[in-house]
Amino acid sequence: MSALNPSVSNIKKVFDHLSYEPVLDSDSALKSWIELHNNGTFGPFINGQYQNKDLPTFQIKNPFNQNLLAKFSNCDKTVINEAIESCVQSAQTWSKTPQTERERIVYNMARNVQKHLNILVSCESISSGRTSREVKDLDVTQVIKTLYYYAGSSSLLAEGYTPVGTVGIFGYFDSSLLSLVNKLAPALVTGNSVLIVPHKLTPLSAVMLMDICTQSGLPNGVVNLITSDNDEIYNLICSDPRINCVCFDGKTSTAQNILTTVSPKTRTLFSLEGKTSMVIYDSADLDSAVETIVDGSLYSNGQHRYSLNKLFIQENIYQKVLKRLETRFSKLNSGNHMDKCNDIGQLINQNDIENFKQALSIQTNEFGAQNKQFTNSITPPTIIENVTLNSQVNLNEINGPYLMVIPFRTVKESVELVNNSRYGSGVCLYSQNISLVMEVSYLVNVGTVWVNSIPLERGVQTRKQSGDYCISGLRCLKMFIKNKWDDFEVEKRDRDEVLRGVKSFGSLSPTSALPLPTNLSEEKTYKNYIGGKQQRPDTQSSRLISLPNGEPYCLVPDSSRKDIRNAVESAHSAFNSWWKRSNFNKSQILYYFGENLRSRSKQFVDKLRLFGQSQEEAEKELNLCLNVINYYAGLCDKNIGKLNDTTEYGYLMEISEPLGVIAIVCGNYENGFSLFNFVQFLVGAISHGNSVIIIPDEKNPVACFDLYEVFDTSDMPGGVVNIVTGNKHHLTKYLTEHQQVASVWYLYDQNKDYQLGKNEQDALQFVKYTSSFSLKKTWFIPSISQLSSNGLNREFLNEISVNSTQCKYVHLPMGIIFAN
Structure with a gap:
């Protein structure tokens, strides 16, 4: 797996310059699979089949070398309507399928993911720019666990429930496969049909998931998939009254736009921006904390909401932690994300690369901040010191492997620093004092708290402007079950009509009523x-x-x-x-x-x-x-x-x-x-x-x-x-x-x-x-x-x-x- 440089003869130099040869994961099976699907051109997946329609296409490329991976159809309104209609028709029979049968199919999906684990890892890694080691050890492993978990969820559900109907799932590029499965599994188990819209940068894993669904015995039409590189697809789908629930992963601004489009009756489940913070107290195991910092800041190349971007360190251990962290960062390897020896891959979005460079350039001149970069990659892991929460890189979070390091003095101050954010996804607390971390867990206004680690597993909740999605147990299942008190009908309105109504709503000036006191049965004038x-x-x-x-x-x-x-x-x-x-x-x-x-x-x-x-x-x-x-x-x-x-x-x-x-x-x-x-x-x-x-x-x-x-x-x-x-x-x-x-x-x-x-x-x-x-x-x-x-x-x-x-x-x- 490794080879020493043969020109080095001195033993000391051998250990000083120990290097590793590339160990690339094979992608030959993935390429064969892609070629079997219409020579690498994927159409929409509707009613259990890939549709060979005469549609324009867009390309997906390897982020490392820009080699073409596959082409995908750019679906229009007609295809979208066909996919939604397929979901609506299949929902009527799928919802009546016995609970045990639905769970058996989800169980089969878990087994098939295990059987095809290596090709799924190649698929997710090569298209997303994330290291294959990370995808295999974290994402795909958690996909399997999630499917198994919901395959045995009948004990959590009361009898006689009604599914919401048709669920639209919009994926995101930071963790496309896991993101989809976290919504797909509970939606299927509760009897809903699903329309999947993968992100335009990473649709390949979603397409492979369709093949797994078919192999697992899922009836035709229960899950449909359409692709497009046009952001207008969000409005076209969300405004359709046949879509009963919208699950969206991505930008907060896009979610806000979706809310202006959907009907008041449509349920919305959002998992949005807001990266993870970490707090290190002086009672922490520092060596363990440094390893968690590295893993957290590099997760998904710094693009995911679970990626660590803020590090709060108690003042009396600040220099110790910073020195160990810089030593650890200096040993990171970057390059081809299919190489098992590399710690960091490639950002997939070219705009994110430019924003990363620009933000760090601005940050250097803002409030006396100091940037220290490691490795020679296009987007090198960066530690930012002397930074404040008022800085632009914090107020406008960017994608990329960067870490803002901020000292604090007291525990109370650390709570205030964590809560001083419009986002509320998660925080990691490091301390050996269990009483301390439990009280801080109680006081921080975030949805998820990790203690002395950041495990990527179910048990995640977002709040504030990070969304309102839950990944675990009965709460998650209830999101896809109809509530009898939500059953009301509203007329369909286009966006312009909605905006006109919003502008005029509630604008009537209050009217005054001044009858003669002798006309009142009760002379008392009530107050607020x-x-x-x-x-x-x-x-x-x-x-x-x-x-x-x-x-x-x-x-x-x-x-x-x-x-x-x-x-x-x-x-x-x-x-x-x-x-x-x-x-x-x-x-x-x-x-x-x-x-x-x-x-x-x-x-x-x-x-x-x-x-x-x-x-x-x-x-x-x-x-x-x-x-x-x-x-x-x-x-x-x-x-x-x-x-x-x-x-x-x-x-x-x-x-x-x-x-x-x-x-x-x-x-x-x-x-x-x-x-x-x-x-x-x-x-x-x-x-x-x-x-x-x-x-x-x-x-x-x-x-x-x-x-x-x-x-x-x-x-x-x-x-x-x-x-x-x-x-x-x-x-x-x-x-x-x-x-x-x-x-x-x-x-x-x-x-x-x-x-x-x-x-x-x-x-x-x-x-x-x-x-x-x-x-x-x-x-x-x-x-x-x-x-x-x-x-x-x-x-x-x-x-x-x-x-x-x-x-x-x-x-x-x-x-x-x-x-x-």
Whole structure:
């Protein structure tokens, strides 16, 4: 495998200049496979066959030597429509195929990947520019484990579920095969048909995956594949109403554009930008940490979101780590990515190469930063010192093998440095102090935490502008299962119509209602509840609330943008302390809230009766309110997470965490239960540690206002609950646009035939479109009360819990006593 230079005769020189001959992985089998497919020209894969259509083609080349690998069809709108129709037709039979049969086919796929491992490694490596050693040891190995995992997932699924339908999967070039399988496997197991659109730079692995699907017995049409080098393909597919779910890996800007195209009904699952950070504390094993740094920074040639690009080192060990790191980097080998002796391959995108050179050139002159480069490759591994988080190379992440090294003094400062990012993919913590790393894991706002290693395995969650995709267990499977409360119909609109609707939505100026005081049944003028205090609206105007018989009853605030801004600031400030309280303390406050509400039962029953309910109906609604408060109070300390299995030797902790500030827009409950729905969503959100801004029923918010006094006497911290009234759509506009709102729950109104009016369709489209700018979560729910025959609908209450939390995975490896 290696050969010494024969000209060296001195033993000392032999060891000083020890070198290795190239050890290239053979690509002969791959070339033969490519030639068998129409002499290296791949058409779209539709209904189980490659289509030989007269279409223009684009070329795929070896990034190292620019040799031609294959040609792929540039699919047009007609071919796309044919592929989607094939998915729709096959979904009807595939969804009815027994669960065990679907799992057997996915199991066969895992076996076939094992059988064809070497050719798959060659295929993925030669087309992506990544080293064959890395692809074999990490990616393809994890592909096999992922397929096996989902092949036995029936124990996680309840009977009687319904798949979403047709799933569109858009791949990315940084880890094309693993990226596709992470979505394909759970989508197939849950009974969905799939349309795969590989990235235009790396479609070769996806095509080979189609052959594996066919060999594994997958019925024709369940999985279809189309290729194109035109970015317009995203809009053509995502705007099609037959696509029920969109899975996208790639740039955040592209995901934001997709959100402006899809229907509000289309489910979107994003895995986006935001590279991994690493924090080294003075209690760390430094030698182990350096090896992890090298592996992490060079993974996928620095192009993947799991690639390491920021290194935070405690100040008292900064020089030690930096010296060891430079020594290790100086021994790296670069060159042909098919050579097993090389540590780094080639960037596949020419634009990324230019951006890498330009960014590092600018960085050298910015804030006194110093770059130190290693190896003679086109994009050499680079260590950047004296860099700040305000630098352009950090604010605008680039692809490539670079590492920003930043010192810190205290643990608290390290947490602030990690959280000071709009991305939230993952962080690696290095320390032998388990108490330290567990507390830091609790405080960092990222989806994935690795302790003393960065294993590439399932158990990954993204958040903030890194997306919202989960790779593990039941949460992942649920992404491809239809929710009965998501079943609504909206009319198809083109992009121009959507933009016109977005521009005009919620722009109506609030109207003032000033009836004579003698006409009001209740002289009291209600106020907004913000920060634990009653506040008049900034507009100093009010809305008239009338009784069912038309009699004027009272005035409530007609709020505006300023009131929403004040409410969000209050909620955001309260969240920082509320979510850190113990779950026991939260439950006690909610139990106390329920007790105080019960003591005022007569007051609330009388108020409900004023608005058309009978004594029996009013008492029933109040009892439901009390029951749902007790339900969530009891759930506070029981929905904290669990331990999952891992493919490595260690533990994988799945922790449920709050989202942050949740905006809840209630609907108009013409059939009553406005107070119950208000309490149900409010308590469900705050019980999991969120703070809330809630807009009550426009027509009947009065009973909700009476909860002020109950909150004030129940030890509820100010700002956790904020109640604002006004025009529903006007306030929704500013809540959705606010960057500090983490999630918007919009309860839409329907007519007697359960159809949405134009105003509500405009609202759903606006929320979906506007949320794209900050990638906030959205949840659309019908405003009708979700009750069972026995009262509370436990299934729906659990759905509220799911939408109130986000998952964090913490990887805890072992191996001190027994090696992996």
